Amino acid sequence: MIELTINGKPVQAEDGATILKTAKANGIKIPNLCWDKRLRPYGGCRLCVVELEGQPRLFAACSTPVQPGMKVLTDTPKLKKARQTVLELLLVHHPLDCPVCDKAGECDLQDLAYEYGKPEGRFIRWRKDKPADVRGPLIELNSNRCILCGKCVRICAEHQGRGALGFMGRGFPTVVTPAFGEILECDYCGQCVDACPTGALVAKPYKYKARAWYLDEKDSICSYCGCGCTLTLGIREGKILRARGEEDKGVSDGNLCGRGRFGFDYVHDPARLKTPLVRKDGELVETTWDEAMKYAADALREVISRGGAQSVGAIGSHRCTMEDNHMLKRFMTVLGSGNLDYSGAFGYGRAQKAWESCFGAAPHKIDLKSPLGKQAILVVDSDITVTHPVFGLNIMQAGREGAHIITSDFRETKLTRHSSTWLRNRPGTGIAMVNGIMKAIIDGGMFDKSAAEKIEGFAALAASLENYTPEKVSAMTGVPAENIAAAAATFAKVGSRLIVMSLGTSDNTKNADLVRAVANLAILLGDGPESVQIPAEYANTLGAWSAGIRPGEGGKSASSMLYEPGSVNALIVMGEDPVSSFPDGGGILRALKSLDLLIVSAITMNETAKMANVVFPATSWGEKDGTFMNAEGRAQRMLRVSEPTGMSMPDWQIIRNLSWAMDKETDIRSIEDIRKEMADVAVATEASVCRFAPARQPAIPADGNHVLLAVRDVLQHSGSMSTRSEALDLVVREAVLEIGEADAERLGIADNAHVKVTTVSQPHYSVYLKARISDELVNGVVTTSMHFPSGRVNTLVGLAADGGAAPCMVRIEAASG
Template identity: 25%
Template sequence: MSAQPVTPNVPPDHVTVEIDGQSLVVPKGSMIIQAADKAGIPIPRFCYHEKLPIAANCRMCLVDVEKSPKPAPACATPVMDGMKVATRSEKALKFQRSVMEFLLINHPLDCPVCDQGGECELQDVSLGYGRSVSRFNERKRVVVDEDMGPLVATEMTRCIQCTRCVRFTADVAGTYELGGMYRGENLQIGTYDGKPLTTELSGNVVDVCPVGALTNKVFQFRARPWELTARESLGYHDAMGSNLFLHVRRGEVLRTVPRDNELVNECWLSDRDRYSHQGLYSEDRAVKPLRKVNGEWKEVSWAEGLAAAADILKANQGDALGVLVHPSTSNEEGALLARLASGLGTTNIDHRINNRDFSDAATAEVFGLPLAEIEGADQIVVLGSNIRHELPLLHARLRKAQTSNGAKIHVVNPVDFDFAFSIASKQIVAPSTFAGALENADLRSAVQGGRNTVLIVGGIAENHPQAAAIRAAARDFAAATGARLCRIPQGANAIGLTRAGVLPAGKDVAGMLAQPRQAYVVYGLEPGLDFADAPAARKALAGAQVVAFSQFACASTRDVADVILPIGALPEIDATLTNLDGRSQSARAGGKLPGEAREGWRVLRALGGEMALAGFEFIDLAGLRASLAPVSVTVAASSAASVASEGLEVASTAAIYRTDAVVRRAPALQSHPLNTAPRIVLNATDAARLQLQEGQMAKVGTEAGRATLPVVVDARVAAGSVWIESGHGATAPLGAARVTVVAA
C-alpha cells in the first residue's frame, strides 16, 4: 500500500482522499488509519495492529468524516473516492477524549509500580487525550489473575480489552488459547482452561499488549526501559536468523525484543530467541582459561593456555588433527578455523555435527524460494520436520500462506505432529520410506497444478542415516513437479560456514569419530549433547588430546578436553551470520564478556599468531572482515553407514528448548510446557507387541549405548517407529537408525 500526494493520473485500483487537508492517492480497500499512517498523519489507537485482523474494539481512533453523522473508527472504515477526513478537528478530538475517559474508568492508578511504565501506549496516549481529573467515582473493578506460565506475567486488572493478544494467538500463532469471557462490564481476557500458554510464540503477546496487563515475566522488575541500551543482534538457535534487539544494562542482557524485518521475522520473535539470554549467566560459564594438569583442572593465564593449545596442535598436525565446529559459529570465526586447519595441514574439518549420512557430500543450501515469498505459495509439502518446533516463525508463515492465500499443505512425517494449520494430505510413515512417499502418485498429482509449489525438507530427513536417498528423492520430486526445494540448514550459520570453507576435503564428522584422530579442536560444542552420535564422539574425544574453545566449562567438556579456552556467545560479540535465504546479517556485542572470556576471533588470531600461521596477520575485526572471501571446498563423500535391520526405526527430533548449550541453560524455557522430559513414544500396536504400557519404564538400546526411559503410547507415531527427542542426556546414547526396546 502507498500513500503520496495526489497526482493528475490516479493509478488503477486507487482512489483520492483528503486527510487533514492533505490530498492522497491510496489503494481501494485501504482503511483510513492505513492511509494516514503511510502519510505520517498520527491517529491514536489501541486495538489496531497492522499485523492483526481488524477488531475496532477500543474506538480510540474515531475520526470525523465529512457528511457522516456519526464518528467513524479509522481502523475499520474503508476509504472512498473523494472522502474528506478530519483527525484533529474539534469534533474528532471530542470523540477521542471521551473514549480515553471511558478507558480509564476502571484502570488502576499503578503507573509507578507497573513494569510497563515508560513503554506503555495507554500512558502515552492518555497524556495527549486524557483529562487531569476523572468524573467517575465508582469503585474500580478488579480481575483475578491467572498463571499463564513461566514466560508471560499477568496483571489483568489493567486490561482494556483491546483483544490484540486474543487475535495474535488465534490468527498468527493459531493456538486459540486466549479469549474473552463474560460480557459487558465483566468482560475478562484469559485462557479458557486456566493452563499456561503453550504456543512457541507466546512472548509476542507482551509486545502487542498496549498496557501493562501482559509483561515479560523473566524481565519483570529487573529494570526500567530508560536504563537499557539497545544493541542490534540476531537469533542464533535456528537458521532463520531473526532480527532482534538486546536490551542491556551495565553489560548484562536483561531482555530481548524483536527488530522489524519483513524479509525475515516480520515483527515477531520465537520464545526460544526471546528468552535464551538467561542461559548466558549459567553457573558453568567458562570464565578463565583452564588446563588439565595431572588429571586436575587448573586456572591458567591466557599466555599459558594458548601455549598449551599450540603445543598440542603443533604435535598433531596433518591428518592426525580433526576440527569439529558448532553450526552456529559466526562467519568470522569459521573463516579463521578454516585457516587454522589449512595452516596445520589438515583437511579434517566439519560443522555438520547433526548429520549421519555423508555419502552424497551434501552441504547446506540457500532456500529455493525466499522466506518472505513462501507465504505466497499455493502448494506446500513438508517432508520430515516438526516445523513448529524446528523453525517456529516459518511455521507461522505456512499458516499465513494457508489463511491468506489458501495454500494446500501436504505432510510426510513419521509422527502426526501438531501444526496450527489444516493438512490437505498426509502420509505418516517411517523415515526410511520418505523417498517412496515422495513418489506417491496422489501427492504428485495434488501439487502438479500449483502455480507456486514449495518442498520443505526438515531435520528428521536431513539427519537420518539414509538422508542421501531422501535428498535425492526430494530433488527428483522438485524436478518432476516444478517445486522450489527448501532444505532447512541444520544450524544457525550452516550456510555461512559452508561458504567459509568449514567443510572436509578429508574426513567428515562421522569419519573423524569412527577413525579417531590423535587430537581435536572442538569449537563452541557441548560434546555430550551436540553430536548426532554422542557415544562415538565421547569415545573418540576421550582417547585424544582436545583443545576446546567453549562458552561453558560443562562436565562433558571437562571430561574430554585438555585445554579449555573461554569464548563469547553471539550476544557478547560483533559477528555476522548467514541465514537460510543466504542473507548475511550483522550482530553487535551486547552483553559483557564474562570474566576473562574473549571473542572467538581474538582467541583464534592469538593462537594463529602463536604458531606463526598465514592468514592471522590482521589486527582488528575490520581487518579480518576485509580479508574474508568465499572458499570453495570439494567435499569428500564417505560410504553410507550400515543400518541395522532389527528393532524399531528411530524418528529423532531436536527438543524445542534443548537445541544448544545456551537454550538448555535458560531456566524459564526449561519450565515451559513444551519442554517435555526425555521419553520414547510409540504407537499402540508396537507397544502391545512389545508388551509395554503407558508410563512403564523401558530399556532402549543400540550398539553404542543404552537408556532407560518412560514409555508414552501415542497413535500419532508411524507403525514400526519410535519417536525420541534429542538434546537430553538420557537420550544421547541413542544416536542410531534403529533401537531395541524391552520392558525394564
C-alpha cells in the same frame, strides 16, 4: 493508486489500503490499541475513529478502505472528545498500578491516556482485583490490566496458529484466559506479550527487572535457528534483560519464537567458563591465557612433529560467527591440514550433497517469504513450525490465504492441524511418499511429459518409480492410495507450489535421498530449485558452510575425525559439544579418548570440554561482534551488547592467538582483516542445473517387540545450547520419551513414569527417560529429543552411512520407581 486527502494533505494509497495504513505510510499518527499489521482489522478499541467529510458518523480507520477523493480528518475536537471518553471508560476498571507495572513507560494505554485523557474520571467504580495468574512458566496473565483489545487472543490463534488464549464470558465480565482456567500451555512464543498494549501479559523473566526507560535497546540477530530473526534486546548495566521483536525490522518483521524471545539468558548462565583450563595430573585446572596458549601450542606442535599436520583436525561451529569460522579455516590452512568439518555435515551438508546431484553446486538457500502467494505447499516429514518457527508462520499464513497445505508426517503437529491434507505416513517413509506422488503424477499424465523427458535422468527416474505403485506406497507408508493420489492431483494441478522439508543433525528418520526425491518432484512438475526449500538448521549453519568449514582436499570429515579412533591425533573443537549433541555419542567418546590432544573452546563446561586437555573460555553471542548468515544466505551483522564473561574471548581471537603462539602467521590482526578477506573470497555462484536423481526408500526396521525411535526437536530448544537458558528450561527441561496410547498400554507404561530405553542393535545403550503418553503419536514409534546432555539420547542414535543420524529400534521398559 487512489488519491485522497488526510487532514487536508493530499496522499496516495494502494487500492484496498485502509485509512490507518495510508496514514501510517504518510507519517500521520492515528491512535489505536487493537491494530496489528499481522492481524485482520478488529475495529474493537474505537480509538482510531476518524471523520470523513460529508459523513455524519465516525469510521474506524483500521478497517475502512480508502476511496478516491475521500477527505479524512484524523484530529478534530469531535474526535478528541470521542477518544477521551473511550479512554475514560477503559480507565474505569483499569488499575492504576503503573508504579509496579513492567509495561509502564512503554504502555500504549498510558501513552494515550497521557495524550487524550482527563485528570479525573467521572465513573470510577470498579477496580478489578483478580490475582494475577503466575502459575505457568514465562508468561504471567494479569487480567485486571486487560482492556480486551484481543490482540493476544488473535495473534495466538490467527497468526501463531495456536489459540491458547480465549475471551471467556461476554460483555463487561469478559476475561482473557487459557481454556477452562487451566495453566497456560502454549508455544511460549511470547508474541502475545509483545502485542499486549498494556501490562496484562508480561514476561516473567523480565518481571521487576528494569523500568522501560532505563533500558538500552540494541538490535541483534537471534543465535538459534536458521531464520535469522532480529532481536531488539533490552540491556541494562551490561546485562541482557529481555528480547522483543520490532515491526519492520529484519527478516522477522516483529515476529519471534520463544527461543529467540526468552532463550538469550544462556549468555548469563552462572556456569559460564571464565578462565582457561589446562589438564594437570588428570584434572582441568584454571590458568592464565598465556599459560593455556603455550600449553596448547606446545602440545599441538608436538602432535604435528610426530604425525604431521594431517594428524590435526578441527571442528567448527554453526554457533560461532562467520568471522570465527573463517579464522579457524585460515588457521587450518596455514597449519596445512584439510581436516575440517562441523555439525552441518550431518544436516545442511548432507542435504547439499543430494541437492547438487539435482540442482548443481550452488549452496541451497531458502526464501522465508517463499510460501506466501503459493497455491499449494507440500511439507515432507518435517515440522517447520518447530525447527524454523518464523518460516513456519509464513507457511501457515499462506494456508490462511488459501494455499493447500499438504503435510506428510507421522506425528500430529501444529502444522498438520493447519493443513488441508494430512498424509499420516509411517515415520521415515517420506521418500516412498514423494515417489508415490511422482508415480501418480506420471501415471495420471499430470505433468509436461515432453519437457520432462528432455531432462537428464528421466528414464532412470521413471524406471525407479516402477517400485512405487500406489499399492506398494500405501503398504509402505500406511496411507490409503486414494489419499496419495488426491494429494498428488491437487499438488500437480495448481499454478504455483512449494516443497518444504528440513534435515538436521538429529533427524534420524530422513536422509539425503529425501532431498533427491523432493527435487525430482519439483523438476518433474517443471519447477526450479527455488521451489524446494530446505532451510539450514542453525543461526550460522550456512555461514560456516560459506566460510569453508568443510574437509579440504584430502581432508577428513567429521564422520572420520569424531568416530574413527586414530583418525587424527589432535582435535580442535571450536564452539561445539559433539559428545552430547552429535549422533552416536558413545562412538565419539571412544574416538576422543584415543586422541593425544583435545583443544576445546566453549562457553560452558560441556561434555566434550570435560575430556579436553585445554579448554578456552569463549565469549558467547551477544558478547562479541560478528556476522551470522541465515538460511536465506543473508549475512547479518551483530554487535557486542553485553560485557564478556570473565576472561572469555571471541573464538576468532582465540584461534588467532593460537596461530600466533604456533608462530603461524595468518595476516589477521583484527576482525576487520577477517571481513576484508571474506569479502575477497568470491562466493561460488554456479548456474543451477536440473536433472533427475532417483531416490530409494530405505527399509525402515520394524518388528513387533520393539519400537522405532524418531528423534524430533522440541519447539523451545535448539541444539544443546538452549538447555543453558533457564527461561527455556522452565518450559521443557529434559528429554521426554513420548509414546502413543496403545503402545503405553501394551508396555505397561504410565504417564510420567520413568522408562528405560535400550537400543536393539549392538552395542546396547540404555538411557532413563520420563515417559509421556501422547495422543499425537501412532503406535510403533516413540519420539524424544537430543537437546539435553543429561538425557544422553544421542548415544541411542547411530551414525548413518551418508552422515547424520540413523534410524534406530529400541526396547522400552518401565523403570522401577
